[in-house]
Amino acid sequence: MFFNTLSGRFLLLTSAFVLLAEAMILLPTVANDRRDYILSRLERAQIASLALLTSDTMIEPELEAELLSNAGVFNVVLRRDDLRQLVLSSPLPGAVRATYDMRQPTDFELVRDAVTQLADRSNSVIRVIGAPVRAGGQQIEITMETAPLRASMIDTGLRVLALSAVFSLSTALLLFLSVRGLLLTPIKRLVRHMTSYAEAPEDARRIIAPQARAVELREAEEALASMQTQLTASLRQKERLAQLGQAVAKISHDLRNILTTAQLFADRMEESRDPAVKRAAPKLVASISRAVNLCETTLTFGRAEEPPPSLSRFMLAGLVAEVIEGETLSAEAVGVDFVTDIAPNFVIRADREQLYRVLSNLMRNARQAIEATGKPGTVEIGAGEEETGWWVRVGDTGPGLPERAKEHLFQPFQGGTRKGGTGLGLAISAELVRGHGGWLELVRSDSGGTEFMLHLPRELALERTLG
Incomplete structure (x- = not known):
């Protein structure tokens, strides 16, 4: 199976690590989308309220409802000159569940509120406090529902995940091809040389010739070449020793027969009455006996080892x-x-x-x-x-x-x-x-x-x- 190979596992791990890296930036991305969504609702509400404030006449309920619908809010409260004024309003579908201050939120607060928003599947009403743009007042407050906000966050998260998947697969594929050319191909070449050498270790032509450019791989090839060279020389030496052993065994066999005959003549020399011969004969017999014994042990050694x-x-x-x-x-x-x-x-x-x-x-x-x-x-x-x-x-x-x-x-x-x-x-x-x-x-x-x-x-x- 492909994923049981080194190449497959490297591709799988690379994809997983890239996806993990993309997932770590997913929450900040979703949190920023939530912030931009709320800020756009604050800006729309401010524009609608300022358009109303510039008119001295009362607006029709239908127009007010249209302005609130376009802004995507239920109520707009604008604070100007230290006065808090309900500029636009409509009936709330339920009680306000939470209040969020978007004037100077921290990154931690944005991520925390985004996770809370994603976990809450209900369509509730929230109050949002913001700072008006272009000095349009001191403070602006709106009430809005959370279902469209949560849907926008989910849509952004899915798009980020899809894009991350494309990036991870592309990155993993590029890394896989690069590592395969730089590392896996030389390793396979090394394995092929080892397999070929194992088939005939006595053949010096099968000794690897270092070619890798990477320092580590070249060191491995040089070490393998050195080991193969020594092993080939050792095998040849052992082969020569085996042949020499057979030759020595044959020579020892014939030499033993010759020395046995010489020993018989040496034994007769002991019967000589010549004093010099009598003194030399025992030493000659002992030397010939040792030679015969050496031949016999050599034959034994040729079969196995010293007795x-x-x-x-x-x-x-x-x-x-x-x-x-x-x-x-x-x-x-x-x-x-x-x-x-x-x-x-x-x-x-x-x-x-x-x-x-x-x-x-x-x-x-x-x-x-x-x-x-x-x-x-x-x-x-x-x-x-x-x-x-x-x-x-x-x-x-x-x-x-x-x-x-x-x-x-x-x-x-x-x-x-x-x-x-x-x-x-x-x-x-x-x-x-x-x-x-x-x-x-x-x-x-x-x-x-x-x-x-x-x-x-x-x-x-x-x-x-x-x-």
Whole structure:
């Protein structure tokens, strides 16, 4: 229905407000018509009485009645030279019901008397007092009936209402056409663009091009264009990630088979009597086992998400030593030192393999940040216990994170901390920590270095989170 639309409601409201404005001036208009009607009767009565006073002879009753009829009154009383004289008279049809003084009435009195007159449907007799025109005396009084007066007021009111209706409809139509061209048409264009974009959000050609001239509408179009641009880029990124995920899953599947074979050969190396081989074989087996496990979890991730952590209690210092040992091989040439502040008997409850991956990602990022400067640096690892759980801190003396990395921290393919980096390490680490019911946060990052801290809840807190 038309009046359920914004255009219809605007047209209806405009017409109603214009009619209301016209109705507010209706009463003053009717009051002025009443005043002019009475003043015209006073003027006619004065002319008739003065014509009679200029004659020295008596007039016939028929002529007197004709003069009163033409003036539209019953009696005329003229006061001149402080003398009050009944100049013209005829029988009254009834008693005088009210007296009105029209010499200096206020606007409020005129409106009040007009409303009273309209409300009274009876044809009564009233007395009116006025000031003679052109110094024709000191005061003039007439008696008249109210029916013709009320009829004149009603006729004037109806004409004003009819004229108001024409004005209101014309004004409403002009305003409707103006607003439709300035506001409603651009809004409909905006809606059409939104509908078209929703059909194929990945199509960049459907992104709206701001064209509105009005500042507010142009801001809305620019905001919509920005949102559509970001959404289209995000959808394309997700599509690429989905394709990449499928490729990684396939590669991980084949790589797992290859690593399984390598693991069999590594197991046989443990039987070697060479001391150097015996020392290296367990580390090689552990590394291959972690690689196999990573391939399996990657396949799981490609289907849904990281598997839930397998919790156990272990000493954190031993795990940190394993991570440092792997990173030290790459850091010896450039002088990256690893410093730990963890008690040897400090026990933590978590998934050991997942925590290894988290710490490995954080330490590798720290080492690479220092290596990128070409200067020696230090990576510090600390841990402690708090009331709600445990915390592990990884800090470095590198140059700090780039601004873009801070803005998109923990977002894959956007939060890379170095040139060529993908940002997957931080994203995976944050997801693994969240799987434990904890969180990973950036404590600081400036010219003095970067510091991350991960928080792991205690057993009871973790059980409540998972349950």
